[in-house]
Amino acid sequence: xxxxxxxxxxxxxxxxxxxxxxxxxxxxxxxxxxxxxxxxxxxxxxxxxxxxxxxxxxxxxxxxxxxxxxxxxxxxxxxxxxxxxxxxxxxxxxxxxxxxxxxxxxxxxxxxxxxxxxxxxxxxxxxxxxxxxxxxxxxxxxxxxxxxx
Amino acid sequence: xxxxxxxxxxxxxxxxxxxxxxxxxxxxxxxxxxxxxxxxxxxxxxxxxxxxxxxxxxxxxxxxxxxxxxxxxxxxxxxxxxxxxxxxxxxxxxxxxxxxxxxxxxxxxxxxxxxxxxxxxxxxxxxxxxxxxxxxxxxxxxxxxxxxxxxxxxxxxxxxxxxxxxxxxxxxxxxxxxxxxxxxxxxxxxxxxxxxxxxxxxxxxxxxxxxxxxxxxxxxxxxxxxxxxxxxxxxxxxxxxxxxxxxxxxxxxxxxxxxxxxxxxxxxxxxxxxxxxxxxxxxxxxxxxxxxxxxxxxxxxxxxxxxxxxxxxxxxxxxxxxxxxxxxxxxxxxxxxxxxxxxxxxxxxxxxxxxxxxxxxxxxxxxxxxxxxxxxxxxxxxxxxxxxxxxxxxxxxxxxxxxxxxxxxxxxxxxxxxxxxxxxxxxxxxxxxxxxxxxxxxxxxxxxxxxxxxxxxxxxxxxx
Numbered sequence: 001x002x003x004x005x006x007x008x009x010x011x012x013x014x015x016x017x018x019x020x021x022x023x024x025x026x027x028x029x030x031x032x033x034x035x036x037x038x039x040x041x042x043x044x045x046x047x048x049x050x051x052x053x054x055x056x057x058x059x060x061x062x063x064x065x066x067x068x069x070x071x072x073x074x075x076x077x078x079x080x081x082x083x084x085x086x087x088x089x090x091x092x093x094x095x096x097x098x099x100x101x102x103x104x105x106x107x108x109x110x111x112x113x114x115x116x117x118x119x120x121x122x123x124x125x126x127x128x129x130x131x132x133x134x135x136x137x138x139x140x141x142x143x144x145x146x147x148x149x
Numbered sequence: 150x151x152x153x154x155x156x157x158x159x160x161x162x163x164x165x166x167x168x169x170x171x172x173x174x175x176x177x178x179x180x181x182x183x184x185x186x187x188x189x190x191x192x193x194x195x196x197x198x199x200x201x202x203x204x205x206x207x208x209x210x211x212x213x214x215x216x217x218x219x220x221x222x223x224x225x226x227x228x229x230x231x232x233x234x235x236x237x238x239x240x241x242x243x244x245x246x247x248x249x250x251x252x253x254x255x256x257x258x259x260x261x262x263x264x265x266x267x268x269x270x271x272x273x274x275x276x277x278x279x280x281x282x283x284x285x286x287x288x289x290x291x292x293x294x295x296x297x298x299x300x301x302x303x304x305x306x307x308x309x310x311x312x313x314x315x316x317x318x319x320x321x322x323x324x325x326x327x328x329x330x331x332x333x334x335x336x337x338x339x340x341x342x343x344x345x346x347x348x349x350x351x352x353x354x355x356x357x358x359x360x361x362x363x364x365x366x367x368x369x370x371x372x373x374x375x376x377x378x379x380x381x382x383x384x385x386x387x388x389x390x391x392x393x394x395x396x397x398x399x400x401x402x403x404x405x406x407x408x409x410x411x412x413x414x415x416x417x418x419x420x421x422x423x424x425x426x427x428x429x430x431x432x433x434x435x436x437x438x439x440x441x442x443x444x445x446x447x448x449x450x451x452x453x454x455x456x457x458x459x460x461x462x463x464x465x466x467x468x469x470x471x472x473x474x475x476x477x478x479x480x481x482x483x484x485x486x487x488x489x490x491x492x493x494x495x496x497x498x499x500x501x502x503x504x505x506x507x508x509x510x511x512x513x514x515x516x517x518x519x520x521x522x523x524x525x526x527x528x529x530x531x532x533x534x535x536x537x538x539x540x541x542x543x544x545x546x547x548x549x550x551x552x553x554x555x556x557x558x559x560x561x562x563x564x565x566x567x568x569x570x571x572x573x574x575x576x577x578x579x580x581x582x583x584x585x586x587x588x589x590x591x592x593x594x595x596x597x598x599x600x601x602x603x604x605x606x607x608x609x610x611x612x613x
Contacts, residue, residue, distance in 0.1 A: 060399055114394075122450065122451045141439075145389060147344055147366055147400075
């Protein structure tokens with residue numbers, strides 16, 4: 001027992017650590033789904049509040065926005081909406097950043113085939129695509145897949 | 150006669166179906182054999198038979214369980230010394246076979262490292278010949294091989310680095326007709342091609358055959374890398390179920406590429422292939438590496454997993470060998486299976502076009518005219534015809550006034566002619582089309598662009 005006890009303690013610590021990291025990673029991954037109350041509440045109090053986002057374009061998409069790859073922008077939540085969703089952001093981007101050939105960015109209400117969308121370095125397929133809700137300081141990357149070699 | 154014909158058709162159909170079943174079973178058997186081999190390699194009892202000529206030799210005589218001959222031990226000693234790689238991983242590598250599709254910018258460094266590190270068998274597929282404008286990035290080839298097969302050149306380079314690796318030359322374009330046969334002979338496939346239809350075709354073929362696919366791409370100053378169809382991860386179609394519009398598929402020959410950029414991605418492809426072949430580390434599955442050379446940033450992002458709805462690898466997908474062979478990848482992507490020059494357009498009537506030779510005659514005769522070059526500005530800076538006015542096609546609408554005033558200036562007693570030129574003769578037709586619509590009815594396109602000028606009029610005129 002005396003040998004087992006410290007071992008069990010270590011094991012429990014390890015377990016705790018593991019479960020902790022597990023939870024934190026879940027939180028991190030869910031960040032795009034979840035609606036942490038602080039920001040949401042803040043926006044409810046102040047509906048005109050703009051959200052600061054970093055938008056990046058790559059794989060040739062930057063050519064559609066004056067060849068600028070990184071855009072630090074403030075985007076307003078649409079009237080009547082609680083949160084800014086990717087659906088709204090696409091409309092905003094098309095209106096405010098895309099300077100030429102919009103068909104190279106948008107098809108219908110979503111991005112054209114061959115464009116990957118990443119919210120905080122995570123494929124938007126994993127966070128609900130157009131329904132993904134955004135938070136202050138999120139980083140959204142639009143990247144066109146390359147074929148060259 | 151009719152019934153005999155129907156019988157023959159029925160029998161042929163049955164034969165085809167049985168053949169398909171047979172090849173499916175063969176694929177399953179070889180996958181299971183590979184699995185078994187992997188298990189016996191990993192149990193550490195040294196039960197691995199020395200499977201390749203490379204690993205056969207004195208090793209067993211000396212009682213070395215891993216089957217590495219003394220010269221192998223010396224050659225690969227720096228890898229054997231790695232605790233996380235070691236003799237077991239090297240032994241796995243020596244037993245593996247890897248196919249590299251494309252001996253270009255990505256394939257060059259990938260092949261060099263794969264040959265050097267001691268892959269058992271290394272296959273190379275390509276149908277191109279080495280050209281001078283390849284040399285800045287396709288570093289496996291040397292000037293002596295210009296005009297000769299890339300596969301021949303790459304194979305010679307690989308053999309020169311490591312004569313103990315079996316190099317297999319496939320001097321042919323990969324098509325649906327030969328892909329199954331070629332890919333089935335290898336454990337791992339490296340996609341180092343340069344066009345969208347090839348990428349869909351190779352991915353689908355890997356799904357059908359159950360092979361992991363190391364996929365890299367590079368253009369301009371950016372690169373992308375991921376591993377498909379490996380450890381339950383997604384295939385290319387899970388990520389890109391619908392092909393992109395052809396206008397979004399830029400080619401190195403149009404958009405340019407800094408040589409070292411595909412070099413870096415090709416090296417990373419070799420690394421991923423080595424990890425899978427030697428069964429060490431975590432392959433880049435469900436993750437994608439994005440490389441931006443200009444800002445000096447590498448970002449690794451999480452991508453979606455295997456899609457249950459994927460038409461090729463999904464839950465209810467029934468994509469068979471036969472379907473693969475019948476699939477028209479060029480039609481699917483609206484693009485050719487080789488990144489050759491775009492097809493020549495024919496937008497204008499005969500009297501709206503003149504040849505480069507005719508234009509040079511008119512130039513000699515001192516005809517009053519203006520020449521508009523509609524290439525992008527950075528193309529124009531490389532080389533241009535004297536006295537040409539650069540108005541890139543994308544800015545043409547906004548800069549029509551410049552053409553009008555240049556024409557007025559050139560006009561003496563007679564009307565001045567308006568000629569339009571570009572690199573190959575497609576954009577110039579688009580430009581003439583537009584100019585004629587807005588009133589410049591005499592606008593003419595110089596057929597075949599500056600390439601035809603260099604070919605038919607002035608061979609000393611630089612091409613790019």
